Amino acid sequence: MSINTFGHLFRVTTWGESHGPALGATVDGVPPGVEINEAMLQHWLDQRKPGQNKYTTQRREPDAVKILSGVFEGKTTGTSVQLMIENTDQRSKDYSEIAQKFRPGHADITYFQKYGLRDYRGGGRSSARETAARVAAGGLARAALTQLAPGIEITGYMVQMGPRKADPAKYDLAQIPQNPFWCPDADTAEAWAEDLDKLRKSGDSVGAVIEVVARGVPAGLGAPIYGKLDTDLAAAMMSINAVKGVEIGDGMAAACLTGVENADEIQMGPNGPEYSSNHAGGILGGISTGQEVVVRFAVKPTSSILTTRKTITVDGQNTDIITKGRHDPCVGIRAVPVGEAMMACILLDHLLLHRGQIGDAGGKIGG
């Protein structure tokens, strides 16, 4: 029964608001002996950090992560790890307007309706700043995976912004860090840059689709029926701010296929089963097949826009609002490292869960 926690064995609990003194992640069930330090975590946080380029919020946060517990002489001890990120750019600001008005598309109204009060400074707990804690925890998960399952590689990238999609035929993973959109297709990245410039000038924002792929995941991870690998990935991605849809493999498009088209045929290869295709996204019956695990999620356009929208006040009066301030015109961009972090946490959790229940008793085909 848990609200601010996810995971079965590797359990991440996050805390903190956008304008409080700090935020962080309490991480439980960490395997002992994992080599980790703050610089290793910072590497991932820097990817998500605001103010990286003109397409992300100009809030200036170093997002420096501190390890407060669970690590001794450069290794995890197996006890709970506390990762803290202090908020430094809490610029003094007049919050009186958003304290009284609910911003459309934001959780202002529902937090008030649920809790009877809310921290109205910059979204409080519902702010996407919370995802910094996930990226920190994900960094720890990656370090553990590096030791326990060194073959796993996790890569996230943006595949769609507004109606414009990247072209899989042009994908070059080396391009991903070369453009501000984490886009594997350089041409599309250029087009997006133009699209976004226009949108920003018009005081508007836009949605996006992110894809996260994990290679080298061993077959057998996932715990049916309600702890399926895809179930946990769906929950993990849907829990990210502004996400409205999650797909595994062919996703919603699977509806259009026939069974003949959809069948990923199997043949024996030198290192085990090989599949003719990967419509399934690397998961059958909630358990990994050994193929690439492929997840996509859609991020809605940033709700904070410089266009007037109708809304109401806490007192129930009709009014309107423009959300000024430092906002990403495409919040999806910064969701890329977050999606990668969630993938890392879920994979590590299932690796531990599998080891716990099954040990070495899994089946070897042809063995």
Add this chain to the structure above:
Amino acid sequence: MSINTFGHLFRVTTWGESHGPALGATVDGVPPGVEINEAMLQHWLDQRKPGQNKYTTQRREPDAVKILSGVFEGKTTGTSVQLMIENTDQRSKDYSEIAQKFRPGHADITYFQKYGLRDYRGGGRSSARETAARVAAGGLARAALTQLAPGIEITGYMVQMGPRKADPAKYDLAQIPQNPFWCPDADTAEAWAEDLDKLRKSGDSVGAVIEVVARGVPAGLGAPIYGKLDTDLAAAMMSINAVKGVEIGDGMAAACLTGVENADEIQMGPNGPEYSSNHAGGILGGISTGQEVVVRFAVKPTSSILTTRKTITVDGQNTDIITKGRHDPCVGIRAVPVGEAMMACILLDHLLLHRGQIGDAGGKIGG
């Protein structure tokens, strides 16, 4: 969610295989005093039951549910409820082929790789028969909702089969039980019938998209950050057999929108806030807005098809397979009552969770 259990306070644990003696659901955290009996549950099970029409498997199962605990003199006692469904149509059959070969698209291969052995009779635990237990639990959840939140109505229907989509302009909810596809658009239902007849004759199958809508959900349900209403719905739907994508509100299409288009503007109505639109699918920041909660999910085509596919044996030999037997050509059809059941369980769980943490302390706008 933990392996065979889902839910925070209202917790459902399912058990049973397709060809074992029985299957069922152990339901914990049930509110006491809920009027319930086997006939009330059977109503929902009959909707999912196989053999209803020519588009669903001809396996003949009465799917008669028995209440073995937690109910006394027609009311829930607040203790754990056991709902059991005996398997009666376990026709003696030669399983030697599927015992040795892995059916593409099925969990045969991953269950073997995970567990080192598997119940190969008809899918065992990975069979969609497991969803009967969910429907039974969902019936109990609905009965509780009727008493605790009588305004809630849950309606599921099919909106797409293969590439053909139902037309929202023609939706008439009264049509849903009038056709074998739970389709609110009678014309599309007719077209689907023709489509499916053709597919069946060609030994093929097809995917589908299901939409489940909950009306009358009070504002304030959902528990950020990792127990968001949409997070739990995404997990719930993704856990259903063959589901490959889940959407809330505009879902994946949210990526195509601008912030101006996507904003659900708010105005004060006689009974509280009213929204100009519902791109959000009734959920902001993981918490219900009071609008319709809208979830969609894609079901891949049935993997059991009468067309030969390449596969391998347990021994690692290449071979091929035709999956004979009694199979739904569009397994999505029978996912409709399952999706409704999951929605009911998740809503009840969040209703109890909200009552536990918040009680009456929620905020009243204009109050």
Add this chain to the structure above:
Amino acid sequence: MSINTFGHLFRVTTWGESHGPALGATVDGVPPGVEINEAMLQHWLDQRKPGQNKYTTQRREPDAVKILSGVFEGKTTGTSVQLMIENTDQRSKDYSEIAQKFRPGHADITYFQKYGLRDYRGGGRSSARETAARVAAGGLARAALTQLAPGIEITGYMVQMGPRKADPAKYDLAQIPQNPFWCPDADTAEAWAEDLDKLRKSGDSVGAVIEVVARGVPAGLGAPIYGKLDTDLAAAMMSINAVKGVEIGDGMAAACLTGVENADEIQMGPNGPEYSSNHAGGILGGISTGQEVVVRFAVKPTSSILTTRKTITVDGQNTDIITKGRHDPCVGIRAVPVGEAMMACILLDHLLLHRGQIGDAGGKIGG
């Protein structure tokens, strides 16, 4: 531990009332490949079964356990196991008296106050019949332990009945199954027989203390801080009906010791560390030392007695009551196999949990 479930990875959810159609245990997280059948479970249930001798209730229940799921061809499949025991001796009886009156010492009054209604037939869910489900689950846990950690032996016995204690100097484990009290000291068993005959004739009952010892538990099991091995054992034993105290090692008597007396000194032996004594009961910091794990718990006297006691009715009227019927004069006797079962479940759970988080990374002294 959550309501009707206990365990972290090996999770047991029980269901059922004393006078409903059946009761049972839904067991999740079972390692695959464990050899098990109904006869193996029945062996343990027969030890707890009522009507074994004149000191236990004369209710005649075969307590025949059925495996409904999760086992295929004599082995666990790794999916959820359902263990069901049908109630057969639900003799038609006039419950009108206990329906209206609350029996002192029983949960009648608190169940009514909590739930607003209750199954008043023989205690309903609060009946000690629920422990049959634990014994069944414990049998499955033992079978798994036999395969995963073959050196573990679990032995329970009664060490005190009323004020009379067994004499550790006379303990002979071979005596345990030779007397109706599971007493390792034959002389005390004889004295208890006389004591209990007198009590029964006077319409009275008496309490007891049970000790459960696990030998061969590897060092390193237990998950600090809130999943300590002793924490989980304390919860497990306290959850048994009528238990009022739990001790690990020296237990409450540890308060009387000085630090010098209490220190279990350590020396290196041929197979690892050896301890000069075991005041700690085999657990330090919540983690097993490799010594015997020693737990004791006190069971209060049976509350159903043939002596009139003052009570009240549901309507709030003063009255009195004699609890007639078939009752154990010392309910502690039948708690012995229950305590063993709980020990088995907790040890298996921690074995899996340790394997999941730590794998082979534990420390070897002198290695």
Add this chain to the structure above:
Amino acid sequence: MSINTFGHLFRVTTWGESHGPALGATVDGVPPGVEINEAMLQHWLDQRKPGQNKYTTQRREPDAVKILSGVFEGKTTGTSVQLMIENTDQRSKDYSEIAQKFRPGHADITYFQKYGLRDYRGGGRSSARETAARVAAGGLARAALTQLAPGIEITGYMVQMGPRKADPAKYDLAQIPQNPFWCPDADTAEAWAEDLDKLRKSGDSVGAVIEVVARGVPAGLGAPIYGKLDTDLAAAMMSINAVKGVEIGDGMAAACLTGVENADEIQMGPNGPEYSSNHAGGILGGISTGQEVVVRFAVKPTSSILTTRKTITVDGQNTDIITKGRHDPCVGIRAVPVGEAMMACILLDHLLLHRGQIGDAGGKIGG
């Protein structure tokens, strides 16, 4: 309870080591609108703080607690609360001896065996410093109880030190804060002072028994079967460092009673049921009766003593050790506020859990 977390709805996760930069508690499921500030929490932490008198360790820690999240304008927001306590007195010290040797009675050896490495500075995670985080969380729980169930009062005190017990006939709750032992019997407190002076001079330590009583607990709290109020209290108390036994009501002594003696007879009083006695400790069938909830736990003598004991090194060599340093001769003294804190957390958790599942549907006797 799962590893570093306890609680069902009100969930406390602690983190931190004795000699790391900080420790704390991440608290989830907090009801919104609870008035709280750091001074209110500090009040309780000051009670547990070391260096209060000559009977507690002379380590000088201000134990100043900071609220880092979940509180806005003096009220809880319903989101996760982070309570952090920085370690300030980490005096530079030579740990080379205890890095290589295992201190008998401490968790040094088991942590090493479990995790393969350990933070050897002052016990690391197994240090009783972790209980500061519990006291902070308990302070928050008390504030919530004050608003939700204002009649509840929680009082802890020491009832036994070594073999000398306080005399219930002389109990005066006003005496508790008047002596360094939290003893309600002033005469015994004086005798203990003499006892402890002698023990300290001889380089020895001693055990203790603590009793915690909660008055004003409404009838109906507790969630059978595995979330019983007494089950959760047993786990909560057993999880405190050095605790070896837990008792509810008469506890282990219940074994000596007959059923006639043990029966708490019931009569109707002006405000509901009244009981002739409280052998049950205010809990029947795991659910509160409305009487005082009475828990006792035994704390073993401090293992760090100035007397040489035999032990081994990490390399498996026999050696001996004296544990110098600043240690409480009776660690039980400082367990009093910890026991109170755990009681507060468990009661609040069950209050929320009851409200969630049952709401107002509980039974009224005579109503």
